[in-house]
Every structure is written in structure tokens, then in C-alpha cells.
Amino acid sequence: MSLLVWKPNQVIIPDELKAYLPVYEAGEAIHTYIERAFDHNGQRDTWLHSQAVAEQAQHLARQYGANEELSILAGWLHDLSTVIPDTEKWTLACQYGLATVEAERQVPFLLHQRLSAWIAQHVLGYKQWELLHAIECHTTLRGDLELLDKLLFVADKLSWADSDAAPYIAAMRKEAEVSLEQAIHVYIEAMLGEPGKLAVIHPWLEAARYILAAEEYWRSLPALAAPIHWGPVTAHFQPRRILRPDQQALVSNVSIVPMVGDQLVMIRLTDGRWELPGGTLEPQEAPMDGLQREVAEEMGGTLLNYHLFGYFACESSAPIAYRPHIPHPHFIRMAGYGQVKLDGKPLNPADGEQIETVDIVTIEQAEQRFRSTGRDDLADFYRMGYYAWQQSQSGEAFTDTEETGLLYSGSENE
Ligand SMILES: [Fe+2]
Ligand SMILES: [Fe+2]
Secondary structure, eight states: OOGGGOOOSOOOOOGGGTTTSOOOOTTOOHHHHHHHHHHHTTOHHHHHHHHHHHHHHHHHHHHHTOOHHHHHHHHHHTTGGGGSOHHHHHHHHHHTTOOOOHHHHHSGGGGHHHHHHHIIIIISOOOOHHHHHHHHTTTTOOTTOOHHHHHHHHHHHHTOTTGGGSHHHHHHHHHHTTOHHHHHHHHHHHHHSSTTSSSSOOHHHHHHHHHHHHHHHHHTOHHHHSOEEETTEEEEEEEOSSOOHHHHTTEEEEEEEEEETTEEEEEEETTSOEEOSEEEOOTTOOHHHHHHHHHHHHHSEEEOEEEEEEEEEEEEOSSSOSSTTSOOSEEEEEEEEEEEEEOSOOOOOTTSOOEEEEEEEOHHHHHHHHHHTTOHHHHHHHHHHHHHHHHHHTTOOOSOHHHHOEEEEOSSOO
16 A cells, blocks of 8 residues: 555543644544644645645655655655654654663753654654654664665655755755765755854764765775675675664674774785685674784784774675574674784684784875785775774764764773
8 A cells, every 4th residue: 555645543642742742633634634633733835835745855766766745745854853843852752762872961942853753753653664763863864874764864855845945945956967976065064064053063964075075085095886796796885884673683793994003004915815804703693802812813813893884785696604693594794994003923723814924004005915916806995994083083083972883992092
């Protein structure tokens, strides 16, 4: 059945929302219900805006190959929680156990994106994560932004009632015909380019800005931007600083660009090949435990910290998993950079690859060694990790630990 005429069986309005959300009438179309909810609160304008966003989102969905029904639904639903007064949003967000950040305490209106997603999921019963994710970040975007997130964000900005007043909206509209990322870039630079434009800066917006820049850098690395073939495995790299829970569940390998200060650690096998540090997790082994083990085995070192800068979405064409406990045929290989302390020799367990050399080199040397041995994929991989590390040094640190991608921090500082 089409999602647009999907009718929730049972809608139970929690007591604390009964003043704002009317009783759902059995069999009522979802958009009729949303319209009534806005009218009930004297917010006709918000309903007209939501309809405009739905139309714009549908238009963009056709253009960019997104799911049209989810796009329309996202438009209808995204501002539903604005029926809740700002003075109550913080309390409700806490009551519902939503993760919150300081910027939202200061400007509770920002919470309407999370609360609208909560209502869509827990009151109206929508389960499609892309839909909920897009609603949840339609005002600020976030670091793990997907196509529907970008699309709803742009549709929303292009549909503001006073949109023609904002000079950057015209530029966004023009860019949106060519690239959603470019349209978002126009907005973010208008907001963050000069200080003081926004009352508070939500860390998700900074994370989105970072990821969009990282994606642009990544696309300039041809071997990493293209699908990579490792034996029967085809891997697609994606810059990210966090993994969604469904992706975390598929992690079976952890890779690292190991660093000592601002230099890079390289490992060479006994057969002369420079290799990718890290490896496959053992059964039941947590990713950071596995990486600690790999750093000891391959470098004789200790892992001090680890920062995710992306992941490889991998698909194996082999008939069975190459080790029985590995997810198959789809799995995730984490990609991060991190400081290591080299205080021993590679353990080289008998059943693993044998490391002959552990070197500390500059990024230029690392790149040259990988390229001269036909490993452009690893040259680009080290470049990407080095870029992420450089960005972290430039002072554009995030304040929200959820977005930092800091998955592991040992007792010693960098
Ligand atoms: Fe909104
Ligand atoms: Fe909106």
C-alpha cells in the first residue's frame, strides 16, 4: 500500500501532548490529520508551508532519484512538533530521552526537528529510518547526512514564507537544479561564513559542513572515490565521523592510518608489499579491542586513540564468508586515524601475515611508496586520513561528543 494513504491503526496521543495534537479519527488520511493538528493550534501558515515543502521535496526526489513518497511524507511531517510551545520543548525532549545538546537548551525551537521525528515514530507509528532521520535533522543537517536528509533540508529552506527576502535563497534555488550539496554549501556558508549570523551554532550543522568538505576532498582522490577491488570484495569508501547503529552491527574489519605525531606509520610484509594496517575482528571481539590487538601484532605498538574518518561498505562475491563469524555478503570496514606508541616489535602471530618493516615517514613518503608499488588505493587512503587529522588540528573541533567520532581514547593524550 502506498505510504501516502497508509493509515495508522491506532494513534495514542500521550497525555502531555493532548492539548496540541487532536484525537486521530480512525481511517483518516495522514495529511488530513496533520492539517487538522495545525488548524487546532491556529497554525494554518505552518500547514501551508509543510505542503509547499512536500511539493518541493517531491520535485527534488524525481530529480535526484530519491523515494518520492518518503519525500512527500517528510514534508508533511517535518514541522508537526511546532504545535508544542518552545517553553515545553526542553522538558519534553528530556522526558522522551532524546539526546540533546547545549545549543538546544539555549534555543529550544531547535528541538522541533527531534520532537517531530519522535511524534512521527512513537505517536503516528512510522518506522522508515530514512524518513525519521531526515525529519530529525531538517533544520541543522548532521554529520551522517543521507540523500533524503539533504533533500528535505533544501526543500524546507526553499519553501520558507519569507524565502524571497533572503538573498542566499535565490542562489540556493539555482544550485539545487544542479547539486543538492552545492545548494547546502550556499546556505552553510551564508550562516557560518561570518560570525554572529546564527544565535547559536548547532554542532550538527558544523558536522555537516565538515563532512561536505571531506566529501569534496575525497572526490579529488580517484582511487578512493572509485569502487576498490580487494580479491572477491568490492569496497565503496564513504567519508563519515560516525556510523549509524545498523552500520555498526555490520563492522567486521577495522583499518587505521597510524600516526606518531604528524608522521605516518607504514608496515611492510616479508614479501615486500606495503600493507593496510588493521584487520578482521575475531568472534565476539569489539572493534577497538580488535584494533588494539592488530596494532600490537603488526607494529608492536600501543593504540592511544582512534578517530573515525569514514568506512568502506564492502560486498563479497564469494559464495561463503571467508570466516564463519563475518557478516556476509555485506559488511563494513571502519576507517580511522589514530596515534600509536611504538614500543616493541611486531608480534607476528604464526597464523597471520608476517611484518618485516615498521617505518615512520612523512605523508609524501608514504604516498610515494604506496604509488610506486601499485597501491594507489592505499596512497589515497593515507591521504584521506591525513586530511582528517589536519582538519582536527585546525581548531574546528566539534563540541558534541556524539559527532566527534572519537570512538576510543586511551589514558595518554596525543
Ligand atoms: Fe522546521
Ligand atoms: Fe519547515
